[in-house]
Structure formats: structure tokens, C-alpha cells
Amino acid sequence: MGPLASLPVFFPLETRKILLAGGTEAAAWKAELLAAAGAEVHVYAEDLDPVMANLLKTGGVNGRFVHHARPWGADSFACAALAIADAASDGEAQAFYCAAKAAGVPVNVIDNPPFCEFQFGSIVNRSPVVIGISTNGVAPILGQAIRRKIETLLPLSLAGWAGLAGRVRSTVMERLAPGPQRRRFWELFTDHAFSERDAPEAEAEVAALVEATGVAQTVKEGRVTLVGAGPGSAELLTLKAVRALQAADVILFDDLVADEVLELARREAKRMLVGKRGGRESCKQEDINDLMVELAKKGKNVVRLKSGDPMIFGRAGEEIERLQAEGIPVAVVPGVTSASAMASALGISLTHRDHAQAVRFVTGHSKKGDLQESVDWAGLSDPATTTVFYMGGRMAGRISDRLIREGRSPSTPVVVMAGIARPDEKRWQGRLRDLELGVAALDTSEPVLIGVGEVFDMAGTMAVPGQPEQDLATVSLP
Structure with missing residues (x-):
């Protein structure tokens, strides 16, 4: 575990005395929060803001308020679990801080970090589920933004x-x-x-x-879940994928899966790399199948974590057949496939009704590593079809030659992308006749995606929210 700026602690306050000095609106917000946790909030203030006066009159949803119409004193700290103040000056803040320290009571002066032993973070309330968010006092607006993000993920129910x-x-x-x-x-x-x-x-x-x-599910029976990790960024995971990672005993992952995705897994889960890359030495599919069966029969809940979507060029069909033949329960959690992430990154639609009425996802090579001959190449030459080739980097020259030979125009727009949705994402945009040179210009070890079709002529002309152009490496030919 890395360093922590502070230790997140959940502190029960039911029926406990809290000292709150100040009758301001800011103090009222703290009083309401403390009472919601069941505290007995003792408010020391001669003058009350209307918000505080109304709160004391109506009461809290859980705890209770006791108003002392005088300034706080040394006796106010007796038996207090916490001491909080809204001080008008640093001198007043320091006096309150020192008095609390002398009484041995943890202290917080609102919006004055030098006089705080603890901070109030942003809260997501689904009590008894309570989520606290802290930025250690340095970025409260960021903390609020994080809270809003979490609020959208957690149903009120x-x-x-x-x-x-x-x-x-x-x-x-x-x-x-x-x-x-x-x-x-x-x-x-x-x-x-x-x-x-x-x-x-x-x-x-x-x-x-x-x-x-x-x-x-008996104690000795396991199961397997095929999970799509998406193209790279953990932000593109589905909530169901995160839950599967949190429930796994063992995770068998491809080497294209980003580290930030694995960070979301259950800490106790065993992680096993079963990398598969075209043109490289890697685990055989049969060995991966055997391993899933072996682990599941030992009662393990196995997640087979794949880049993109398991059901699109992910060998999922072979794995499902083997698991079903062994009587092992298997489920699939879909992921964002690379072609969809490519379209999003470029700000285009793969099926723009003015340019393309069909889209095809095609493997860039056959089982033997050659050009896939069983593909309907004549159909791919249709100018109203957008085609995306997966894992086609090594076949780029042969793909362009074959498409042109089948009648596709050499000037057809193309885009090549590698490391989609990752910080080191690279892209090249050009024409079909230059495809092989474009792939070579990327100079990347990452698998590449090749998009062919009229829709790619619009790539780069539309702004994509959250994806500044300067963050992406774009390669051009001389």
C-alpha cells in the first residue's frame, strides 16, 4: 500500500456530546451533519444566524441540539468527543484549538486547516452505507466532484x-x-x-x-465469467465487470489489459497472466481452457479478463464450448470493443447515414497468420460499408492491395490506431493506397486497428469532449 495523506476512520457518534462553537450558517451545516449521525450537539453562541436558529427550533433527523446562549469556555469541553468551531479570526481559532488540545478533545476549526486535527470530507449517504471522500483539505471542489460521480453510480435504493x-x-x-x-x-x-x-x-x-x-453452488463447485476489459481505460468498464472483478478468486488476464483495470479487482484475488499476442510466443488457447477447467473444479470463481469484448475476436466461443462440455457454469460480461472506442476517440459514427449504411468487423489475419481468404472481399469493397480490421498491422499492405483489387478506390479514407483509450494512443490518417506506409509510421508494438471507409474522412474534424487533441500522438507521412 502506498502512503496515505490521512487515515479514513468511521466514528460512531450516537448519543455522544459534541461541542460546536458559533451560531453561523457554516456552523449550522456542521450541526445538522453531526446530529444526523446521532450526536448530542451543544451549540455555544449568543447570536444565531437564521439558518442556525431554524435548525435548533426544528431539530435534527436523528440526534439532538442543546443551545447555550453564551461563548464557549474551558468547561465546555468536558466529556466532549469532538470540538468544532467557526472562528471569526485566527486569534479566536488558536484560542479554541489550544483549549481543545489541553482538554484532549480532537478539534476542527471550520475552513482553517492549520487549526484542524481532522477534516470533514464529502459524503455519499446511503446509510448504513456511508462513503467519505477526503482530499486532505487541499482540493474540496475536487472532493465534491468525486462525490457527484459516485452519487450517479449508487442507486438510492x-x-x-x-x-x-x-x-x-x-x-x-x-x-x-x-x-x-x-x-x-x-x-x-x-x-x-x-x-x-x-x-x-x-x-x-x-x-x-x-x-x-x-x-x-456447493462448496466444491466453481464458475467462470468471461469479462470484457474494454480497450484500455478503466473508465470504460461496465459496473457489472467491476463487480465480477471484485468477486473473483482467480483472474486470468491478457497482457493487453491495463494495470488500472486490474487495480479494481479484489485484493485477495490471484492474478495470472495468460498473454496472447499475434506473432509472439504466448499461452496456447488449449492451455488456457485447461487452466479454467482445473481452477473451477477446485471451487474457484474464475474471471477470464479479455481486452475489448470477449465475444468479438476474443476466442470466447471456444472457451464457452469447453466449459459447458465440462459442466462448469459460465457467464459473459460484455465490454466496449475497440472499434467503438476508435469511433468515439475520432468523433465519428461508423454508420453515418450519408456515407455508410453497413459496418463490418473483420479479423486482420487467419489462423495460420495469412490474409483471411474466407472473408467476402468483394463485399468489403462496397463504398457504403465501413470496415474495421482487428489485429491487421502485419497484413496492412496485403489488405490494401486486396481491397483495391476488388474495386475499392485507392483514395478511400483510412485511419490506423494503436493503444486506443490509453495515454500513449497513436493514430495515422490517410488513404487506402498508403495504408502499409501509415502502419509502419506508427512504429508501435501495440496491436493496431484499421478503419476503412468514407466516414473516416471526417476524423479529426469533430471535437471529442474529454479527449484533447494535444494528449494524442498523431503520425503523418511526409
Whole structure:
């Protein structure tokens, strides 16, 4: 683990005394927050802002307020769990800070970091699920932006499911065996919690799920999930993919999967590289299949993590057939395929109705490493079709020659991209006749994607939010 600027600690405040000095609006916000956590908030202030006066009058949703119509004093700190103040000056802040330190009470002076022993972070409230976000006081606006991002990911119904989890926990402990069986239950429970549905009031429904889980997965039975990691950036993962990574015992990943994606996996999960790259020494598909079967039969929940989408040139069909033949449960979590990420990065539509009424994804080479002869090359020469070649770097010259021979215009726009959605993304834009030279100009060891079609004539003419052009390496021919 790397260094931490501060330690995130969740501090129960139910019925505990909190000293709050100040009757300002800022103090009122803190008072409301503290009372929501069940605290007994003692407010020391002679003058009250209307917001504070109204709060003291209406009360809190959980804790309670005690108003002392006088300034704080040394006696105010007695039995206090925390001391908070909104000070009008640094002199007043220092006096409060020193008094709290002398009394041994943790102290926070609002918006005055030098006089704070702890900070209030941004909060996402799905109580009993509570998420705190801290930037250690250096970037509060950033903290608020992070909170908004998390808010969009967590349904409001999550609070009900979290409360239900606490009520059925003892039943789960009694009825299900430790390890895979219990974890499988909580994975299913989590899927329900993130489904946007409200938690059931009747616990009989959850009890039925407990029973179904116990029958569906014995302690010795594992399963495999094929997960699409997308083209690179962890931001392009689906929520379901993240949940699968968090539930895995073992992750078998390709060497094209970005490190930031693996960082989202469960810490205890074993990570095994089973890299597969065209033209390089790598794991055989048969060996990967055998490994998945072996691990699943040992009761492991296995994630086969693939770049892009498992079902598009990901050999998923072969893996599913083998697993089903062995009677091993297998599921698929789709990912963003590279062609979609390419279109997004370029700011174009692969099926722009004025230029292309069809799109085809084509493998750039055959099993033997040659040009794929079973492809309908005449159909690919249709100017109303956008074609994207996967893993076609080594075949670029032969691809362009074949398309031109089948009638595609040598001046057809093309784009070549490597490292899509990664910091080192590279691209080349030109014409079909120069495709081989364009691929060579990229000078990259990353697999390349080749886009052919009239829609690519618009590449670079549209702004793409969140993807500044200066962040991308663009290669041109002389």
C-alpha cells in the first residue's frame, strides 16, 4: 500500500456530546451533519444566524441540539468527543484549538486547516452505507466532484438493501458454508442491490435466495465469467465487470489489459497472466481452457479478463464450448470493443447515414497468420460499408492491395490506431493506397486497428469532449 495523506476512520457518534462553537450558517451545516449521525450537539453562541436558529427550533433527523446562549469556555469541553468551531479570526481559532488540545478533545476549526486535527470530507449517504471522500483539505471542489460521480453510480435504493443485509446476516451465517458459498450469496444479493429495485420488506424473499444459493453452488463447485476489459481505460468498464472483478478468486488476464483495470479487482484475488499476442510466443488457447477447467473444479470463481469484448475476436466461443462440455457454469460480461472506442476517440459514427449504411468487423489475419481468404472481399469493397480490421498491422499492405483489387478506390479514407483509450494512443490518417506506409509510421508494438471507409474522412474534424487533441500522438507521412 502506498502512503496515505490521512487515515479514513468511521466514528460512531450516537448519543455522544459534541461541542460546536458559533451560531453561523457554516456552523449550522456542521450541526445538522453531526446530529444526523446521532450526536448530542451543544451549540455555544449568543447570536444565531437564521439558518442556525431554524435548525435548533426544528431539530435534527436523528440526534439532538442543546443551545447555550453564551461563548464557549474551558468547561465546555468536558466529556466532549469532538470540538468544532467557526472562528471569526485566527486569534479566536488558536484560542479554541489550544483549549481543545489541553482538554484532549480532537478539534476542527471550520475552513482553517492549520487549526484542524481532522477534516470533514464529502459524503455519499446511503446509510448504513456511508462513503467519505477526503482530499486532505487541499482540493474540496475536487472532493465534491468525486462525490457527484459516485452519487450517479449508487442507486438510492441501496440504503434499503444495506439495511436488509444487516437483518439477514445471521441467517446467512447459519445456513451457508464459509467461503465460496457465502460469498456467492452476497454476490447475488449485490446484483439485486444494484438493480434499482427497492429492497423487499419481507425477509422471506431473501431467505429464499439463501436457500437457492445453497443449492446452486456447493462448496466444491466453481464458475467462470468471461469479462470484457474494454480497450484500455478503466473508465470504460461496465459496473457489472467491476463487480465480477471484485468477486473473483482467480483472474486470468491478457497482457493487453491495463494495470488500472486490474487495480479494481479484489485484493485477495490471484492474478495470472495468460498473454496472447499475434506473432509472439504466448499461452496456447488449449492451455488456457485447461487452466479454467482445473481452477473451477477446485471451487474457484474464475474471471477470464479479455481486452475489448470477449465475444468479438476474443476466442470466447471456444472457451464457452469447453466449459459447458465440462459442466462448469459460465457467464459473459460484455465490454466496449475497440472499434467503438476508435469511433468515439475520432468523433465519428461508423454508420453515418450519408456515407455508410453497413459496418463490418473483420479479423486482420487467419489462423495460420495469412490474409483471411474466407472473408467476402468483394463485399468489403462496397463504398457504403465501413470496415474495421482487428489485429491487421502485419497484413496492412496485403489488405490494401486486396481491397483495391476488388474495386475499392485507392483514395478511400483510412485511419490506423494503436493503444486506443490509453495515454500513449497513436493514430495515422490517410488513404487506402498508403495504408502499409501509415502502419509502419506508427512504429508501435501495440496491436493496431484499421478503419476503412468514407466516414473516416471526417476524423479529426469533430471535437471529442474529454479527449484533447494535444494528449494524442498523431503520425503523418511526409
